[in-house]
Structure formats: structure tokens, C-alpha cells
Amino acid sequence: MTTSTHSVRLGDPADVLAAVPHLLGFTPSQSLVLVALHETSDTSAACGVTLRIDLPESENHSALAEYLVKGPLARQDATAVLLVIVGTDGREPDDADGQPGASPPTDHAAGEAGSLPYSGLAGVLAGAFREAGFSIWHLLWTPRLRAGGSWQCYDDPTCGGKIPDPKSSAMGAALAASGAVTFESRSELERLVAPESEELSARWSAKLNELIEESAREPAGARKDVELVLGAVARTAANEALTELDQLRVLLALSDSRVRDLCLSAALGDNAMAAEQLWLTLVRKAPAPEVAEVAAMLAFSAYLRGEGALAGVALERIESCRPEHPLGCLLRGALDAGVPPKHLESLTRDAIQDAKLTIDEDELS
Structure with missing residues (x-):
């Protein structure tokens, strides 16, 4: 599951479909996309959290609907939802233009041969949300989210059309201006955080062992390690290149959970994007398990920043080598539950203060 919390105003359903890749950070396929809505009037609503879930098997439809109603949406104070099902069930391929065939296939839970793909899932979701008191603004289907692709409403055969080019949509333009990137697929996003090479990871692992032995002979102290990490962030912000040794020392310093927690403050200040650039560089170079x-x-x-897709693939790197990592588990739980970033920021400020007090106490004792 991935989440995003950009705010936009709803217009035509086709415009919302064109915005979905930007809300998620990538173009989804074979997915259920849920946009939580906060109604401002009978005819308009503001978008809140956006979630993407892999399309489930028919026996899991009810469980998924119950989870969504009682989990993420219960924490969002949403009053309505917009649902998009992207994909076909594989029984009848799309034509060369990505359009459904003359008789679209149905999922295993659908009852009528002429219904849209995954109409069984659509029916279960619609019933669960309405029973829970949510308005359903639209329940849409499209085989692929791309310019010129077709879309249709599940409950109204006259409601449908073509998807505008997501790259030229208002949402796309706004996010491009802010520096955000929308990836063509989730696999492209995964490659962003993938290790550069096995050879580099092995070399860094050996060098880290040397630095660990060196630090055991001459311990720097947590306070100096915090200064080292934040100094590297500041140098990155100033476009000053870090040497490989600089990067290795940052990685080693962050292995102290107190240092790591205190350096979370980098995401809250003026150098937040520079810090993220540094973390991304290190994620691609660091060996396991230090990459966690x-x-x-x-x-x-x-x-x-509301970039749930990037957060998700970063967490997958942790889960591949240290599945019980405390901070990783905390962030995964927050992401899957749709906890708003502002709420997480508030909790983090407390954790930063606790880490500072712990370091002060340890170094004074």
C-alpha cells in the first residue's frame, strides 16, 4: 500500500484519473486506488490521503473493504471516497490501444457476463462504504491509467470517457513546479533505491569494518556524530561533494539509534531536501544490514513530504535485511494505517527531544 496527501479540488472524473499518478508518485497498474474526500459542499470536495492496494483475490474482497473502512479512513475524518480500479482480470486482453474488448471480462466474483472487470470487488466496496456512512463520489474502472485510455463508471454505463494526458494535467504541472517526480511505474521507483552493485556493497562493508575498529579505539561520542551527520547534510545543501570516506562516516554514525533519531530533525528544517538527497545516495551504496x-x-x-510511494520502497529495503527494525516497523505501521504526516511529525519531535536528553545524560555520566 502507498499513500499520498497532496490536496487538490475535484473536477471532472477524467481530471481526477489524470491526477492519480501524481498523487501516488507513480502510475499504478492492477491496483485499487482510493482517494479520501473531505466534502466542502454538495458538489465539491477536497482530496485527502490517497491509497493504492494490489487488486485482491475474490475471497479477500470483504476483508479488504472492512480494513479500509475501519483502518485508514477511520483516521482521516473523511466523509466520502472516490475509488478507481485499474486493470483487467486477465481473461480478455486489451486491444493495441489499451481499450477493453467488446465484452469486458469480469472477475471471479462478478455475476454478469457483460459487466466491467472486477465488478464483484466494486460491489463489495460500494456496499461496505455506504454501510459505514461514506458517500461514494465515483467508482471508476480503467484498464490502464494513460493518456487517451478509456474509463467508465461501474454504476452508470453512460458515465465514461477518455483520460487526459497526466503529464499535462493541472496536478502534474503543480507537482513538477514543486520539484516532485512522478515515475512511469512502481518498478522504476524501486530501481531508484536499488543497490548500485554487489561489488560496491562488498567494498563498503569492508571499509565499514575498518572504521568500526578505528572508532572502538578512539570513540567520537554521540554528540560529535550528530554534528558530523548534520554537517554532511549542510555540505550537501551547499552543493559540496562528499568523499566516500565522508559518506561512510555518516553511515557509521547513524548506526547509533540515538544519533539517528536526533538527525531525524533534518527532515523538519530548511535542508530537508538536501538531507533526503544524501539518504538516497547512501541507500544505493550501503551494504546490508547497515542500509537499514x-x-x-x-x-x-x-x-x-507525502511521498508514500518512495517511503514504501525505502521500507522494503529495510524489510529485506532487518524485518524487525524498530523504526522501520513503526513507519510501516503508520504508512499502512494512513497516519497523516502531520501527526507523525508531532510524534517525531518528541522522539528527537528524547534522543537529545539521552545523549546529554550519557555524555555527562
């Missing part, structure tokens, strides 16, 4: 700490820094930074 800097991947957690990247996930936290991305989460605060």
Missing part, C-alpha cells in the same frame, strides 16, 4: 538505518531516514523524509 539510512533507509529509515529516507522513508521518514519521504513520508513527511
Whole structure:
């Protein structure tokens, strides 16, 4: 699941579909996309959290609907939802233009041969949300989210059309101006945080072992390690290149959870984007299991910016080598539950203060 919390105003359903890749950070496929809405009048609403979930098997439809109603949406104070199902069930391929065939396939839970793909899932979701008191502004289907692709409403055969080019949409233009990037697919996003090479990881692992032995002979102290990390962030913000040794020392410093927690403050200040750039560089170079700490820094930074997709793939790096990592587990739970970034920011400020007090006490004792 991925989340995003950019705010836009709803217009035509086609415009919302064109905005979905930007809300998520990538173009989804074979997915259920849920946009939580905060109604401002009978005819308009503001978008809140956006969630993406892999399309479930038919036996899991009810469980998914119950989870969404009682989990993420319960924390959002949403009053309505917009649902988009992207994909086909594989029984009948799209034509060369990505359009459905003359008789679209149905999912295993659908009852009528002429219904849209995944109409069984659509029916279960509609019933669950309405029973829970949510308005359903639209329940849409499209085989692919791309310019010129077709879309249709599940409950109104006359409601449908073509998707505008997401790259030229108002949402796309606004996010491009802010520096945000929308990836063509989730796999492209995964490659962003993938290790550069096995050879580099092995070399860094050996160098880290040497630095660990060196630090055991001449311990720097947590306070100096915090200064080292934040200094590296400041140098990155000033476009000053860091040497490989600089980067290795940052990685080693972050292995102290007190230092890591205090350096979470980098995501809250003026150098937040520079810090994220540094974390991303280190995530691609760091070996396992040391990558977990800097991947957690990247996930936290991305989460605060509402970039749930990037946070999600960073967390997957942690889960591949240290599945019980405390901060990683905390962030995964928050992401899956749709906890708003502002709420996480508030909790983090307390954790930063606790880390500072712990370091002060340890170094005074």
C-alpha cells in the first residue's frame, strides 16, 4: 500500500484519473486506488490521503473493504471516497490501444457476463462504504491509467470517457513546479533505491569494518556524530561533494539509534531536501544490514513530504535485511494505517527531544 496527501479540488472524473499518478508518485497498474474526500459542499470536495492496494483475490474482497473502512479512513475524518480500479482480470486482453474488448471480462466474483472487470470487488466496496456512512463520489474502472485510455463508471454505463494526458494535467504541472517526480511505474521507483552493485556493497562493508575498529579505539561520542551527520547534510545543501570516506562516516554514525533519531530533525528544517538527497545516495551504496538505518531516514523524509510511494520502497529495503527494525516497523505501521504526516511529525519531535536528553545524560555520566 502507498499513500499520498497532496490536496487538490475535484473536477471532472477524467481530471481526477489524470491526477492519480501524481498523487501516488507513480502510475499504478492492477491496483485499487482510493482517494479520501473531505466534502466542502454538495458538489465539491477536497482530496485527502490517497491509497493504492494490489487488486485482491475474490475471497479477500470483504476483508479488504472492512480494513479500509475501519483502518485508514477511520483516521482521516473523511466523509466520502472516490475509488478507481485499474486493470483487467486477465481473461480478455486489451486491444493495441489499451481499450477493453467488446465484452469486458469480469472477475471471479462478478455475476454478469457483460459487466466491467472486477465488478464483484466494486460491489463489495460500494456496499461496505455506504454501510459505514461514506458517500461514494465515483467508482471508476480503467484498464490502464494513460493518456487517451478509456474509463467508465461501474454504476452508470453512460458515465465514461477518455483520460487526459497526466503529464499535462493541472496536478502534474503543480507537482513538477514543486520539484516532485512522478515515475512511469512502481518498478522504476524501486530501481531508484536499488543497490548500485554487489561489488560496491562488498567494498563498503569492508571499509565499514575498518572504521568500526578505528572508532572502538578512539570513540567520537554521540554528540560529535550528530554534528558530523548534520554537517554532511549542510555540505550537501551547499552543493559540496562528499568523499566516500565522508559518506561512510555518516553511515557509521547513524548506526547509533540515538544519533539517528536526533538527525531525524533534518527532515523538519530548511535542508530537508538536501538531507533526503544524501539518504538516497547512501541507500544505493550501503551494504546490508547497515542500509537499514539510512533507509529509515529516507522513508521518514519521504513520508513527511507525502511521498508514500518512495517511503514504501525505502521500507522494503529495510524489510529485506532487518524485518524487525524498530523504526522501520513503526513507519510501516503508520504508512499502512494512513497516519497523516502531520501527526507523525508531532510524534517525531518528541522522539528527537528524547534522543537529545539521552545523549546529554550519557555524555555527562
